[in-house]
Amino acid sequence: MGRINIEKLNKTYANRRRDPRSDDDSSLRQGDRVTVLFDIDLNILDGEMVCFLGPSGCGKSTLLRIIAGFESPSDGRVQINDKPVKGPSADHIFVFQHSGLFPWMTVFENVGLGLRHLKNRRDRHEQVSEFIEMVELDGFEQHYPRQLSGGMQRRAELARALAVNPDIMIMDEPFSGLDFLTHMKMREEVVNMHSFIQKTILLVTHNIDDALIMGDRIVILGDSPTRVIMDRTLDFPRPRDFEKSSELSMLRSELFLMMGVNYAV
Amino acid sequence: MSTKVRKKGEKKSYAYLMPFLGFFALLLVWDVLARFSGWSREVFPGPVVVLVSMGELLADGTLIRHTVASLFRVTVGFYLAAGLGIPMGIALGMMKTARSLINPLIQFLRPISPLAWIPLAMLWFGIGDPPAIFLIFLSSFFSLVVSTTIAVDGVNPTYFHVAANFNFSRAEIIARLVIPAIIPEVVTALRMTVTISWLVVVAAEMIAVQSGLGFLILDSRNALRMDYVMDGMIAIGLVGLTLDFLMRQLGDLEAARWRKMTH
Numbered sequence: 001m002g003r004i005n006i007e008k009l010n011k012t013y014a015n016r017r018r019d020p021r022s023d024d025d026s027s028l029r030q031g032d033r034v035t036v037l038f039d040i041d042l043n044i045l046d047g048e049m050v051c052f053l054g055p056s057g058c059g060k061s062t063l064l065r066i067i068a069g070f071e072s073p074s075d076g077r078v079q080i081n082d083k084p085v086k087g088p089s090a091d092h093i094f095v096f097q098h099s100g101l102f103p104w105m106t107v108f109e110n111v112g113l114g115l116r117h118l119k120n121r122r123d124r125h126e127q128v129s130e131f132i133e134m135v136e137l138d139g140f141e142q143h144y145p146r147q148l149s150g151g152m153q154r155r156a157e158l159a160r161a162l163a164v165n166p167d168i169m170i171m172d173e174p175f176s177g178l179d180f181l182t183h184m185k186m187r188e189e190v191v192n193m194h195s196f197i198q199k200t201i202l203l204v205t206h207n208i209d210d211a212l213i214m215g216d217r218i219v220i221l222g223d224s225p226t227r228v229i230m231d232r233t234l235d236f237p238r239p240r241d242f243e244k245s246s247e248l249s250m251l252r253s254e255l256f257l258m259m260g261v262n263y264a265v
Numbered sequence: 266m267s268t269k270v271r272k273k274g275e276k277k278s279y280a281y282l283m284p285f286l287g288f289f290a291l292l293l294v295w296d297v298l299a300r301f302s303g304w305s306r307e308v309f310p311g312p313v314v315v316l317v318s319m320g321e322l323l324a325d326g327t328l329i330r331h332t333v334a335s336l337f338r339v340t341v342g343f344y345l346a347a348g349l350g351i352p353m354g355i356a357l358g359m360m361k362t363a364r365s366l367i368n369p370l371i372q373f374l375r376p377i378s379p380l381a382w383i384p385l386a387m388l389w390f391g392i393g394d395p396p397a398i399f400l401i402f403l404s405s406f407f408s409l410v411v412s413t414t415i416a417v418d419g420v421n422p423t424y425f426h427v428a429a430n431f432n433f434s435r436a437e438i439i440a441r442l443v444i445p446a447i448i449p450e451v452v453t454a455l456r457m458t459v460t461i462s463w464l465v466v467v468a469a470e471m472i473a474v475q476s477g478l479g480f481l482i483l484d485s486r487n488a489l490r491m492d493y494v495m496d497g498m499i500a501i502g503l504v505g506l507t508l509d510f511l512m513r514q515l516g517d518l519e520a521a522r523w524r525k526m527t528h
Binding site: 164 | 423424426427429430431432441442445446448520523524
C-alpha cells in the first residue's frame with residue numbers, strides 16, 4: 001500500500017537575507033521566514049505514478065524530501081497509509097538526482113543493501129541477482145559505480161530501490177544528465193517497471209514530455225510561494241504518442257504555455 | 266610524421282632511471298664540493314669516505330641497531346596515534362556538540378611543537394623509549410584527529426540520506442558508510458603524519474635516549490666523526506623514502522581507490 005495524504009502542508013525557511021525585503025512582495029514574508037511551499041493539499045492513490053512539474057527552484061524537490069522524511073513540514077501534515085511520516089524509512093525509497101550509489105561498494109553490494117535482513121546467504125545472493133537481472137546489469141555485479149556509464153548507474157540505483165520492496169518510490173529528476181537515447185530507454189524502463197510492480201511512484205521532472213508519457217497524473221507546482229496550480233489525471237492508454245493523439249498534443253501545448261513557452265515543437 | 270602513439274600510463278623506458286639520475290647528480294655535486302671546498306675530510310667528508318664508514322657501521326651492526334630502535338619508537342607512537350586519533354576524529358565528525366567542546370582544545374594544542382614537550386616528557390616518563398614514543402604520538406595524534414574530522418565532515422550528505430532510507434543502524438553507518446568514505450583522506454593524512462613522526466623521532470632521540478639514529482648522530486658529533494653523522498642522515502633519508510613508498514602502496518589498495526575517477 002502506498003497511499004499518501006498531504007493536508008495543508010506549509011514549509012518555511014529562515015530568511016538568511018540581512019537587509020529587509022521591500023513591502024510589495026509581502027506574500028513571501030512571514031516574519032523573517034520565507035515560504036517555500038504554501039497550503040499544499042494532495043491525495044495520492046496507491047499505485048499511482050505522479051509526475052511533478054514546475055519551474056526550477058519552485059520547491060518540487062522540497063515537497064518530495066518532506067514526503068520521504070528527510071525534512072519536516074513547518075505546518076500541516078503528511079501521512080502515508082494514514083500514518084504520519086516520522087522520518088526516512090525503507091517503505092519509501094528516494095532515488096537521488098545525482099547517484100546515491102555508494103562508490104566504495106560494488107553493484108552487487110549496493111543492491112544488497114535493501115536485502116540485509118535476509119540472513120540466509122544463498123537466498124540473499126539469489127534475490128540480489130534477480131534484481132540485477134531485472135535492470136539488465138547481469139555481468140556487472142562486481143563492478144564499482146565509477147566503472148559504469150551514467151545510464152547503468154541509474155539502473156543499478158533503481159534495482160537497489162526495488163530490492164527493498166518499498167511501498168513508494170520517490171525519484172528526483174531521475175533522467176537528468178543522461179544522453180538523449182539513454183533518457184528515452186530509462187523512461188521506457190520506468191514505465192514498464194511501474195506497470196509490472198504497480199507501486200506508487202512520485203517523480204520530479206523538468207521535462208513536460210516525460211510527464212505526459214509516463215504519468216498517471218500530472219501535478220504542476222508554481223508561483224511563489226509554491227502551490228498546486230494544476231492537478232490532472234491522465235487516462236490515456238500507453239504507449240503514448242502525442243503526435244497521434246490530438247488530445248494529448250493539445251494538453252502538451254497547454255502545459256508548455258503554462259510554463260511560459262509559447263511555441264513548443 | 267614518425268611520432269609513436271603511446272597508451273596513457275605507458276612510460277618511456279628511461280623514465281624509470283630519472284630518480285636515480287637525480288641521486289647520481291647529488292653525489293657528483295657533493296663530491297666536487299667536498300674536494301674543492303678546502304675543508305678537511307673531518308669537517309666535510311666526501312661521498313667515498315662516507316660510504317666506506319657506512320660499510321663499517323653496517324658490518325658491526327651499529328647502523329641496523331639504531332635504525333631498528335628508531336623504527337620501533339615510530340611504529341609504536343604512530344600506531345597509538347592512529348588507533349586513538351582516527352576513532353576520535355570519526356566521533357568528532359559525527360557528533361557536532363562534542364566537536365564544539367573538543368575542537369578548540371585540539372586547535373590549541375596542535376600548533377605546540379612536540380619538541381616543546383620534551384622537558385615534560387622526560388620528567389613524566391623518564392629516560393628511554395616512553396618519552397620518545399610519547400613525543401611521536403603527540404606529533405601525529407592531533408593532525409590525525411583533525412584530518413579525520415574534516416574527512417567525515419566532507420562525506421556527501423546524500424549518502425547519509427541513503428543510509429537513513431535503508432534503515433542503517435548507527436554501527437552500520439560507521440562501518441559501511443563513514444569508514445569506507447573517509448579511507449582515501451585518512452590514508453593521505455597517514456602518509457603526511459608518518460613523515461612528521463619520522464622527523465620528530467630523530468629530534469627526540471637527541472635528548473631523551475641512548476639509542477636510535479638521532480642518538481647516533483649526536484654521539485658521532487661528540488666524537489667529531491662527521492662521516493658517521495652523514496651515515497645517520499643517509500639512513501634517515503632512506504627509511505623516510507621507504508615509509509613513504511609503503512604508505513603510497515596503502516593508497517593503492519582497492520578500499521582507498523574508490524575516489525579516483527569518481528566524478
